Amino acid sequence: MSGRILAEVEVFGLRSCHVQPHADEEWSVSSVSRSVTSAAADPVIEEFTLKGGDGPPSVLQTDGLNVDHVFAYEQRHVFQLSRAAGQGCVCERIEAAGCVVHEFTADTESLVVTFLVDDVPTLREIVADLQSEGEAVKLRRLLEDTPTEADRPVVLDRAKLTSRQREVLARAHEMGYFEHPRDATAGDVADALDISTSTFTEHLAAAQRKLLDDLLDSC
Template sequence: MSGRMLAEVEVFGPRSCKVQPHADDEWSVSTVSRSKASSDADRVIEEFTLSGGDEPPSALRDDHSTVEHVFEHDKRHIFQLSRAADQGCVCERIEAAGCVVQDFSADTESLVVTFLVDDVPTLREIVEDLKSEGETVKLRRLLEDTASETDRPVVFDRAKLTSRQREVLSRAHEMGYFQHPRGATAGDVADALDISTSTFTEHLAAAQRKLLDDLLDSC
């Protein structure tokens, strides 16, 4: 591929994110921004928005919360937290590779980050860097700039997938597992397939790895 690409990466149960844990069953994180603390160069200030619920979000209900509620409008609550600058989060690791985060969202299971990337090798480096920190990463989308498209189709070899892997992917897609916020959890899809959650995630990970190999080999 030539030209810049728009990548959408999902990180499950992120270990380094201080924002995602504040999402709950009703409230998801819809935006996040960061800046250096003016009074302390060793601190980073993060602001994030919780939206989507009817009852006050858990961050408001928790008397021991480490975040400060700073603004409310139209069922959207903005919170602010302070953390050590050396606690590199998912977004900061992506930005360290020279990319700018375009969009961020998170629910109870994962966070999704969208960013522009110059080429596939850089994207590979980002994914490997996140994995080296113990993160579980999935590439959800990869879009090429239409001004530089070569019209070369990406061919997925369905024969690489077992019948069970195709069934798992199909049911997960039908139930909205790949939407964000999710239409169904991993447990919901596993129940529908009458398998354990761990078996579902194993089949899903194997299928996604095969499809991703085809996608990146076509670039």
């Protein structure tokens, strides 16, 4: 089973997800489970867990779907909904490529999914497909299976980054921009750097692209 890749992908501006809209400023989605039968006419049953708030969360009735509160434990609330299959959501697109979603989290801005993929070409196809489901897709983490060299590190060439790009990355990391849910928005980090939000996102995208080139070349 060597050579597989664990990918963590973030998708913004979702179009088909029925779970992510239930996240709000207090409550984030910490997990999702799905039950699907082989019959195409049967509905998909999804259960999602909200955590983070103080009182009971308010859950939307999206697109005419009934959402039921089914369980509560340790400041977490589990909800269940039933929907039609084949709606082109993030999880369905990943599963269509032969992969299984291992982790799912979401906040008001995006969702993050973690899954195993056989190789980089398949990962690129999945990312390209996800771009038709959301406004933007970001690779957050890639981890290669290395059974003969446990935890083999990937060397990243920092010299490829300009001093400004390193500064932007460092400040974004320091302020919790890469946490999920985020501790700071793009505007917060831009203000701390005394630059515009568009300039921040341009520097960040350029830096991430250079680092991802190193990561993908090493896979």
